[in-house]
Amino acid sequence: MSEPSGHALWQRRMMLAVLLTPALLWLFALIILPHVQLALLSFRERIAPRTYAASLMQYRTFFAEPLYWGVFVRTAIMSALATAMTLLVAFPVAWIIAKVARGRASSLLFVLCLIPFWVSETVRALGWLILLRESGVLPTLLVRLGITAVPVELLYHNATILIGLVYTSLLFMVVPLVSSLESLDNSLIEAAYNLGAKGPAILRQIVIPHAAPGITSGCIVVFMLTLGNYLTPNLLGGKNSQWFTELIYTQFIVRFNWEQGAAFGFLLLALSTAMVALGLRVSGQRFVDVMRRA
Amino acid sequence: MSTPDLSVDALDKRFADHVAVDRLSFAVERGSFFSILGPSGCGKTTLLRMIAGFTHPDSGDIRIGGRSMREVAPNRRPVNMVFQHLALFPMMSVGDNVGFGLARRGVNRTERTRRAAAMLERVGLAGAAHKRVDELSGGQRQRVAIARSLVLEPTLLLLDEPLGALDLKLREHMKIELKQLQAAFGTTFVYITHDQSEALVLSDHVAVMNRGRFEQIGTPQQLYYEPATAFVAGFVGANNRIAGRAVSVDGELVELLTPQGWTVRARRSGAIAAGDEVAAFVRPEVASIELDAGQLRPQMARFTGEVQSLLFDGANSAVLIVEQQSRFEFRVALPQTGRLADLKTGARVSFGFDPQRAICFAAAAAAAAAAVTAAVTAAGAGSAHV
Known part of the structure; x- marks a missing residue:
């Protein structure tokens, strides 16, 4: 031409x-x-009504106050935990959708993963409340079955928050996993069997290395969504949730301290950026490759 | 004879609506190169997958090195396979690919590296251990796939059309290389292909498979010169297929009349009575072409016709002649001496063939082969000739 x-x-x-x-x-x-x-x-500080000066005070406050610190670290750890759990739950699901189920069955399973997202996150979280609160479905069932003597409160535990987060994030892990597992040539698995490998060795040496970009991309998306989630930890964890997004909300809306809230927001951004960079480094992936999978 | 490396006994495999493998029994001698040749959908892949253990037979038994494989998982069979698209592990180096099976057997790293390097050297890839798979050419990958299997010293190496994805030139080259590798290692190779040229060039024995059964097992020469069925005659090598009705049977010779009124004679294979539907097969190189009928050898049946087209292909060149009376299209190989090289389309020529070297089959079997024959002779101008 x-x-x-x-x-x-x-x-x-x-x-x-x-x-x-x-x-x-x-x-x-x-x-x-x-x-x-x-x-x-x-990066500013109110020194008198309507008078502001450049300052690092907002960031200093964060580091000086153990509560802020604690919630920050706790949010990071819980999010990492939720991401790992989501991966463990989503992997078999994705495997079945990509490799075991055929045709219609495969699409149907995919739709089943999607269905919870047809209702809003608020409604879903409220559904969990109905199931788990002291007078809710599950505690009543436990009493009926004679497992507990009195109804127990299943809400407001760390485990409850984690379950809710995993549930909310599942689809975002399943999608990249399915796409990366679908591209895995079945004959590679057969070849590995043929050369004497067993299931775990094939998973470790063939499947996971092949799916690594999908795994990394799913983990990044889920971690970011979890870290920045406000509704699920707040509704399922109540006052015990201590999620960092709640601190940001409080600063902006309750205390009307936009300066502090903005600083918190940037700290959260820095945290998620750092964790993503760490994840990429550890898994040996390149950001561009991973994002292509997402 | 020692125990065969592979023996298959009354093997059966049915899928929902068709029989893939139909009560098949055969044995493969130790150290030989055995090919299974058949059109796609004949069941050869299913057969290979059953030997490898990826598919379970409905009934029958497979014995490898004398041991029944009925209860043996694919990862415990003394069988390795070269996959159609090779299935090299792209996430590993060439050396790790070759060492993969050894690692699964618990061979330590130093020993593994040493043996992988030694094997790569034997297949002519010395020093390639650290390379990535995608840095290799198609032919080199082929050799890595074979090295990865042979390093485990299997009783049997299965090859699933490994040359299919290569371009023609490389395929011709790899054929020779495969044969040399097999001779050098002495491992029993079981090779499946739909390419008759690959099967004929490579194998000690070839089984021609059709609809889940073997039509014939024999040396390449037997298949080519003494096809047992019309299917084999049609599938192996190029052939002129002349269908018609048997007019008379005189001992070994059948005289057949085509619907267009052409009468030819051919040697009988199997029972044929006058009045039967039959098909005769004449190889292009069995027939001769001359400008003057007197030049044809006396034992030949003689016909006249008109050159319809010249199919120049070096040593495989042929002429398509339309028989004068019946308008039957007949393919004759051009003499390789260069004589008749100046033949023109439309020229009147005499042609003929020795009826003893044409084979006639009863049509019940011949009908099934018709479609395949047409396809093979049509596509047969190139490498299909042997």
Whole structure:
């Protein structure tokens, strides 16, 4: 093909610009602009009514106050735990969808994973409340079956929060896992069997290395969603949840301390960025490859 | 004879609506190169997968090295397989691919590395152990796949059309290489293919498979010169298939008349009575072509016709002649001496063949082969000739 003429090239560029404009505007107006504003907020301090000065005080407060610290670390650990649990639950599901079930059965299983997301997260969390609260379905059942003498409160435990988070995140782990397992050539598994390997060795040496980008991408998405989740920990954990997003909410809405809230927000952003970088380093994956899977 | 490395006894496998393998029995001698040749869908892949243990037979037994494999899982069989698309592990280096099976057997790392390197050297890939699989060429990958299997010293190596994905030139080259590797290692190879040229060039023995059964097992020469059934005659090598009705049977010779009124004679194979539907098969190189009928050898049946097209393909060149009376299209190999090289389309020629070297089968079996024959002769201009 000959080189396009100057005019045609110019036309093509204009077309590209026109098509990209809405997305770029969106990105700039709703993501970059507020973040710049929040960054500026987080680096100032109110010294008198309507008088502000540049300062690192908001960040100092965070490090000086053990409660903030504690919640921050706790949120990170719980999120990592929820991510690991989601991976463990989602892997067999994804395996069955990608490799065992055929045709309609496979699509049906996929839809089953999707169905919970047809209702809003709030409704789903309220559903859990009905099941788990002291006068709810499950405690009553436990008493009927004679397992517990009196109804027990199943809400407001760490385990409850984790279960809720895993439930909420499952689909976001299953999707990249299915796509990466589907691309695994079955004859590789057969070849490994043929060369004398057993199940665990095949999983470790063939399946997991092949699915690594999918696993990493699922983990990143689930970890970010969990870390930034507000509703599920709040509803299922109640006052015990101590989720970092609740601290941010409190600063912005209850205490009207936007400066502190903005600083917390940036700390959360730094945390998730650091954890993602760590995850990529540990799994030896490249961000671009992983995101292509997501 | 020692115990055969592979013996299959009354093996049966049915899928929902068709029989993949139909009460099949055969044995493969130790150290030989055995091919199973058949069109796609004939059941050869199912057979291979049953030997490897990936598919369970409905009934019958498979013995490898004299031991029944009925209760033996695929990862415990003394059998290794070269897969159709090789199935090399892309997440591992070439050396780790070759050492994979050894690691599963608990061989320690130093020993593994040493044996993998030694095996790679034997297949002509010395020093490639550290390379990634995708850095290798198609032919080199082929050799890695074979090395990965042979390093485990299996009783039997199964090969599932491993040359299918290669381009023609490389395929020709790999054929020779495979044969040399097999001779060097002395391992029993069981090779499945739909390419008759691969089967004929490589094998000590070939089984021609059709609809779950073996039509014939024999040396490549037997299959080519003494096909047992019409299917084999049609599937192996190029052949002119002349279908018609037997007019008379005179000892070994059958005279047949085609619906277009062409009469030819051919040697009988199996029982044929006058009035039967029959098909005669004449190889293009069995027939001769001359400008003057007097030049044809005296024992030949003589016909005249018109050159319809010239199919030049070096040593495999042929002429398509339309028989004058019946308009039957007959393929004759061009003499390789270069004589008749100046033949033109439309030229009137004489052609003929020795009836003793044409084979006639009863049509019940011949009908089944018809479709395949047509396909093979049509596509047979190139490498299909042997």
